[in-house]
Amino acid sequence: MAKVNKYGLSRTIPADVRRKVRQQSGYGCVICGMGVIQYEHVVPEYHEAKFHDPLAITLLCPSCHSKVTTGFYSKQKVLQAMKLPAAKQTGFSKDFFDFCGPHPSIKIGGMTLVRCHSPVIIYDRPILKIESPKELGAPFLLSGIFCDKEGKPTLEIVENEWRAHSDSWDVEVSAGEITVRDSPRNIVLKLKVLPPDVILVETLKMRFGFVDININGETINLKSPMSDLTLSHCLAEDCRVGISIYSLISTPQIYPSLLTRLIRNTYSITS
Known part of the structure; x- marks a missing residue:
């Protein structure tokens, strides 16, 4: 040609x-x-x-x-x-992830999660979760949500169907990667899949409620008015929950009605 x-x-x-x-x-x-x-x-x-x-x-x-x-x-x-x-x-473009292999593994910055039902939970709400196949021979089911730095959803995953919001500044899909930008050369999400059982979150600049999540290379930083946590080279294996932070159940109830209303009104992922 x-x-x-x-x-x-x-x-x-x-x-x-x-x-x-x-x-x-x-x-x-x-x-x-x-x-x-x-x-x-x-x-x-x-x-x-x-x-x-x-x-x-x-x-x-x-x-x-x-x-x-x-x-x-x-x-x-x-x-x-x-x-x-x-x-x-519809408000989004869509397609499907291929998880026809064993239980999916997820690498989020410097944290690897293997056979983990709820890799990340914030304010008692799963940011990512993996459900078992609904029938023999069916795939594992991944659901999750990613937002931009202002907390606006950019990419949602509903039982392996990914939905890239059409009001984002730019979404590029190529070679097994989904890249979301909020301005020229500023990536807020870079996600890569390795079918049939691996997903990599290589870059993320996201706000969820009052928590800022920054992933760059081998580190993941979670920052809020209450704390500042950085993780790298971590492994969570064969556990129901990988990382759970800022629980409204197990931590002091600081403005609980405000936090609960904010999270419930903005995000749709349920446990």
Whole structure:
């Protein structure tokens, strides 16, 4: 396949153009909303394009892209979907993690959690939890929530289905990684999966209630008005709970009604 078209235009779309295409598409296939995507020159098609125009490029999942290239979907269908992208209508792009292997292991910064039902609990609410298969041969089920530095959810996981919020500044999905940015070059979440049983949280800048969570490389820092905790090179294995902090049950009840109302109103993960 030629690396340039007849006008000398490279197949490589510049990073800033790709970001604009992602933003206007809601970070998912404009037809179905799935989050694993490919870039498609619509009108003009790539072989007739003189430059990479973000208004003429969109996002399609491999399935919808194949239906376009094989003639089962028309260009008109794509153009109509570009006006009302599926992910913007639902509020998120989505896809599924593959956990068809043994109990998933999770590495969060410098903390590794192996065969752990609730890897992280804050204010008695699980940030991540893993449930057993519902039937023989079914996968383990991961649920969780990630937020930005202001506490606004950016990525939710509901029984292996991940949902990237379409109002984020940027969401990029590539090579088994989900990267969320809140501004140029500022990553608030970088998550990587190694199917069928490993998930890595490599970068995180998140607020949950009054707790700031910062993950960078091999360290995880949890900071609140009450404490400042840094962990690295930790292992939790064969336990129900990996780390539980700021419990409203076991710690002094400092403004309990305010804390409980804040957490219940903002986050939906339940134990």
